[in-house]
Amino acid sequence: MSSENTRLNVFPAFFRVSGKVVAVFGSGEEAFAKVRLLANTDATIVAYADTPEHDYAAYLREHRIATHALTFAPDLLDDATLVFAATGDAALDRCIVAAARERRVPANAVDQPDYCDFYTPALVSRAPVAVAIGTEGAGPVLAQMIRARIDQMLSPSLGRLASLAFDYRDAAEKLVPRGVARRIFWRRFFSQTVAEAVEAGDIAKARRTANALLSADNGVSGHVWLVGAGPGAEDLLTLRAQRVLMEADVIVHDALVPQAIVDMGRRDAERISVGKRKNAHSKTQGEINALLVELGKAGQRVARLKSGDPLVYGRAAEEMDALRTAGVSYEIVPGITSAFAAAADFDLPLTLRGVASSLIFTTGHDLAGDTLPDWSSLAVSGATVAVYMGRTVAASVTDRLIAAGLPADTHVAAIENASRRDRRLFHGRLADLPDLELRDELTGPVMVIIGNAVAGANLEKSEPLAMTVVTVREGTGSTQ
Template identity: 45%
Template sequence: MGDLNTFPLSYKVQGQRIVIIGGGEEALNKVRLVTKTTATVVIISQRIEADFSGFAVEVLERAFRASDLDNVALVFVAEESGDADAAKSTARARNIPLNVVDVPAECDFYTPSIIERAPLTIAISSEGAAPVLARLVRARIEAMLPPGFGKIAKLAGGLRQRVESLIHDGAARRRYYEALVTSRQVEAAIGTSPVAGLYQAEALLDQHVRSGAAPGVVWLIGAGPGAEDLLTLRAQRLLQEADVIVHDQLVPSAVVQMGRRDAEQIDVGKAKGHHSFSQAQINTLIVRLALEGKRVARLKSGDPMIFGRAGEEIAALRLAGIDYQIVPGVSAALAAAADTATPVTLRKVSSGFVMATAHGAEDGDLAHWAALAQSGLTLALYMGKSIAPSVAVRLIGQGAAVGLPVGIVINAGRADKSMHRGTLGQLAADTLKMAEGPAIIFVGEAVAAGDWADAAEIATLGFKVA
């Protein structure tokens, strides 16, 4: 770790003035920052060019005067002029902290990238050396904090005396505050009104006092197709809050590792030919963990509500009276469509999009799919890689056209994805050798509108057209 050349702190400006010398875009950028405080903000410049009308500031279009720095907490200089030089000299003579925009050597302090969830404030500074990096770090932290986090922080502050009077053990108080700031009910209620938020916080406090522990919760989280950057912001935040991560076999390790380092990880993977946990056992596991007061992230590949058997887990949680939340994820079919720029709905070509599982499909299902494909809808078939040729044969037998375009994406959304393209007849001819991993099989006229330039032609792999 290197030595810091600055010391991070929070500087009091309440009841004081902040003066900005400059009337252009640089001054406007500073106004956007400092008007988040309760200080009186004054703009001074002989040339006011930016539009400050949307901010609660005092604009003085005139020359700088030494008296302008009376009762001033901070000075920003955002222009090059004689007035700017005079303001810098006056500030230094009075020992008023000075920031000269884009001139680190002349700055007494730097303006950090700020995440504001008043009264909670997070500042990221690079000592003026790498402001772009500071903004990127800010964006990542911002994504982890819900919009209403500041209101919850204010609520927690208002409850301190009451919490201390009811919960005497320090560790127990910490558990309550952790439950408070991560409570879905409190977050939703406080978004409605402070009174509703206080009611939910009091109810949680009463429950905590009676039971001595926070109630457990289960988050059914969609991990997406496997790429870490396709995780939703909410999923990322909840993974950081989870005590236990219960994940499927298809969820990559890199996604699981996005959780807290000290979180327990339980692999309940159900790969083809290997069932380490039955669905009933998984249901029992997540219920037990939640009843122990733990925050459980049930991490599923893709979207939990699409072929994720989430319905069975939700039924078990409801029966046990356990709170749960569903966090959607990018389903494999949507990732495959993005990988190949395939518009699964396309004006005058495809008016709809059907997702179905090929395994266990009966003739009635296939007849329905064939009719839909013939009418222009796009089919996205999951879990059909090993039976793809037989499904194609059966679709053709139910009336689907031999020449219907087909596109296959294996490991959609991942760096190791692979693709094949051809027709339904070509797919029906023989067993196509595909890479390891889950596959999405698109069938429909809209497939031809996608970008399949990097896909292997089914016809070139030795198959005959049926």
Template identity: 40%
Template sequence: MSHYPMFANLRGRAVLLVGAGQVAERKAAALLQVGAVLRVVAETLNPQFQSWSDSGRIEWLGGVFREDCLNGVFLAVAATDDRDLNQRVFQSAEARGTFCNVVDTTDLCSFIVPAVVDRSPVQIAVSSGGTSPVLARKWRQIIEMLVPLHTGKMAQLAGKWRDRVKEATRNAEERRHFWEKLFDSRFSSLAAQGDMAAAESELAAQLAGYAPHKGEVVLVGAGPGDAGLLTVHALQAIQAADVVFYDALVSDEIMATVRKDAEKISVGKRAGCHHVQQEETNRLLVEHAQAGRRVVRLKGGDPFVFGRGGEEAQVLRQAGIPYRIVPGVTAALGATAYAGIPLTHRDCAQSALFVTGHSKHDGEQPDWRTLALSNQTLVVYMGTLRASVIAEKLVEYGRSADTPVAVISNGTLPNQSVQTGRLQNLPELAEDAPRPALMVIGEVAALRDELKWFGEAA
């Protein structure tokens, strides 16, 4: 991030505007709208500027820019077609430590003006850091359609009642829960209809009947790594959470979607590394939910596919904790798609089988005869450490040693790597592969060279 986002309060503050053409007029109108005391330097004033000057809304300093025009100025804007003049304004402002924006000239800006969705007092700013204003405006238009027109009215009422809500709730978490529930309730419908008196009565009624929020746990599938694969429900749950327990396999990109003030606790599990015991994770989930917090258990892939989500849900059920499950894209689907390997194909694989490379210490041995069947794709999670045993057993029970295989590391991420070969050299491929890695065994793995589209070898 190259620019620090902020909103400036310009009411009653002096702003210098150099220029009085069409572009400058748009800047002036926006500055006057927020209450800036506008000083203008321009050789001539167009009709609109002249009208503002005659009515006392702007102060015209004449046609010559001097450094003392910046005296007492909070920020400056240069909007002329004279680059030398614009540069002088910028350099003079820089020397004084005054913010300056030269319109459409990124290298002469100490601040930039974003595209804004205005639902006053709610404002949403979109910026490209000066690299592509058209792209920023495009996204502003998209967001504009998503933000209801009555959002500002709700915000005004919320501001009016903010102190009373603070008095009626015990802490910041409870206040946030109250407001979130309110904004999703009939209060919003009444505001949309323009009946603000009824909306205020609804707010008062909900506050009078307010009860402390009961905690819950949401088991959320984070997918294989690419944050773009998060579901809408997953993103909503993550951003509403008070505390997030996350696995080692959850990518930094996804963790960046967690609210800044939420508590983040690593309970990661990775082969060969120290990790929090499952029993301790279960205890923490129950403890935080019983304290009234909204808890997200964020898991790589899908919670119910080799993610111990079923075990955690059982613990929550026994403790009487409300819970929800948000499915995610499991690695066998996401990583293979990004690797260009279809799980099924009419010519060579009529089924796909997902297995884990390890089980409980006292677990039964897998049915190797079933795993070794031809015309199926075998996807092995957490199996790289046992690749030698897996390859040996599959060959022993009838799978050809020449069967195509692939080992996918960091699937769906920018550093994804895919190694392909034959079942007989799977142990070497697994040994060399960065972890975490997924092993794919079957004829479909040979399609990688034809269908690859993402990553270093695409």
């Protein structure tokens, strides 16, 4: 699979094998590994092994697994639901798979991807809960490393909790309304006192608590989360934001939020794009406010997903005011703002002892007005200035700041798509900043950082900001 391809070549699924025959051919370690994996299920395992290795033979005897020392014949597959070919003889394994396919039985030939109708995953079992990790055969060791991490994360009592949930499934369907109320019931069941009682081994207390949840008021009111999606990289999304996306019935998202982050929400959640895109219709802020109020009053739980942090140039104040006025509850879920991501990409200290002790957030549009903001004096005195959305007004920003007294050789860093794989980093001086407007290839959001602290950045990662090279002819003062 190409490194650029983000689609799977396989569809993850679970086979029903309880009481059904799964045939494993082979006498060595590979066949032994498949049988151990299958032993986590209720499958009827049949091992075809003429001379099983010592440990494998002992395992087969100990677990009373049916074992036959038979030469392969296609009719051995007649009752099988799945087939594993692990004989160590590649040609024989292919023959076994071919015979299985003639019978429309899924088969797997060890170390021969073209002869695998399915792959065996690394498995974390908390029966009836199972987590399967697959790499499409590319990295079994990687799958085992991931398995070890997940195994540490999941409580040993998770299986007992899931089994208890089976006992309450019918009651929940009868007593708890479908939709949001039922999701909240199960979320509380699996994450609060019921789970704690099961983990402590007190099943009687767990049942009492579950019964109380069933009889509780299951009415659900609407709620809105104003969620910071961060600068764009999926792994910079906070754990709280990820949890909210899984709880929300509706995801209202801006255009700058990557689709990969929007897709982290529940599969059945409604998605509504309200972001502004060039040459495309978008909702006004007033329409967005009205939409959030409408959804909240309808009892929906809404994730209002914004790029960066909702409280930094995210128009959150207007949305909060509309929700408060309408009596719709809401909360803020902070995100990593783009200035911090840009600084991290540059290894750039935004504050630096003896150089810059203050930090200013602004937008390029704020700097384009008739009056220079009051903080310009702070910039002149050494503060670091983080400019959001500054590319299209870079020239006027430069002229205004130089006129206010900021030296033309003040260090500048600029970055497109901070934190993302397709980011581009630039460095230069304040006098070079107008060249940003000439870079039509920059279509993503651009962050500009101005100040002497930029001198502490790792500029080896970036390219020069200036698009033209200026040379001075010695003795003439003329330039080219």
